[in-house]
Amino acid sequence: MPQTVWTILALIRWADERFKKEGMATPRLDAEVLLAETLATDRVGLYTHFDQPLQPDELTRFKEFIRRRLRREPVAYILGRKEFWSLPLRVTPEVLIPRPETETLVAEALKILAPAEGKDFHILEIGTGSGAISVALATELPAATVVATDLSPKALAVAEENALRFGVRERIRLLHGDLFRPVEKGDGFDLIVTNPPYIPRGQFASLMPEVRDYEPKAALDGGKDGLDFFRRVLPAVDEYLRPGGWFLAEMGAGQDPQILKIAEKNADLDSFAFARDLGGIYRVFKARKKYQLDADEHG
Structure with a gap:
């Protein structure tokens, strides 16, 4: 034969x-x-x-x-890389694999910041993972500085590798810790951006095995209804923004009414809006910290 x-x-x-x-x-x-x-x-x-x-x-x-x-190991983990914002990023099982939908978050951030491109923006990313968002923003905004936090030291190591690879490490400060704990109130960020865990816990069993069995659960699990992160962050986010600064967060399909309800309880936020991804789904929530004049008028 x-x-x-x-x-x-x-x-x-x-x-x-x-x-x-x-x-x-x-x-x-x-x-x-x-x-x-x-x-x-x-x-x-x-x-x-x-x-x-x-x-x-x-x-x-x-x-x-x-x-x-x-x-059912994801191709990105087999290769050890995933392209995001035209950047071939290093990924490991310690970090969430960057999705095309998350490019909507970067695009919306740039709509807000890019018109003043030369300005030395101060940006905070909560839960940086692979560093995809921070690295993309740092490459697009050459005068910006970024603080990128994560609860996982192993994720921060991957983020550092990506920041070094694309020549933006000296403008990205990597800090270990939960939510706002690694930073100070009054830091006055121009932008706080995040792709938080937002999948409702009850949906985990129906996720594709590539996601359910391989990606870090802490980066996906948003609690019972997927909104735990928003309940923790939105009441305090204004304390870390400069007046007129923006908060942008990725979100799950159909979560807009509940997120809006949580956000409206913070009297120092306004200009609430949602942006759709390429599939037409609301994917990004936006809120602005009021200027002092706005706050006084509505106080």
Whole structure:
């Protein structure tokens, strides 16, 4: 019997079929990305050499990638990276994998800050994880300084690696601690930005296994209704903003009425608004700290 020759195209088809049987969302794409990583090429390179057979060591490495993916390990963790805001960021199982939806948060922040691009903005990110948001903002706003906090020292190590990789480490201060504890009241941030845990606890069982079984639960679990973070942060956020400063937070679908209700209890906030992601879902909540004149008039 002739031995099977495993060419690039044959392996893509084989892996695609395996992934389809497991009900994976993007079987062909996953197969191509993992094979491109094996061969140190890109997806275009696969098809320009589609009839090239793999060497035994390449085949061994690719099959190990496939085994990991069949256990539903996310592709980003297998590769050790994920692109966000056109930046190939380092990711590990200690950090949430950056999502395209979170780019809406960066875009909304830049709408507020970019018109005064040369200004030395002072930004706080709560729960930085991989540092995706902080690094993206620091690369877009060259005069800005960022304080990025996280409860996980391992996440902060990943954030530091990403800040170093993209040349913004000296403008990002990484602090360990929960919520506002690492910073001082009266620091007067121009922007506080966060992608908090907002998934209701009861929905965990129905999450995709890639998320449920591999990503850090602390970065996802928003409590019974997904709003624990907002209840803790919104009553105090004004104490850390300068007058006219903004708070922007990612949120889950359908959470806008409850978040608005929590925010309205803080008399020092106004200009409440929501921004939609590319799927048309409200994804970002925005609130501004009143200027003193506004507060006096409404006090």
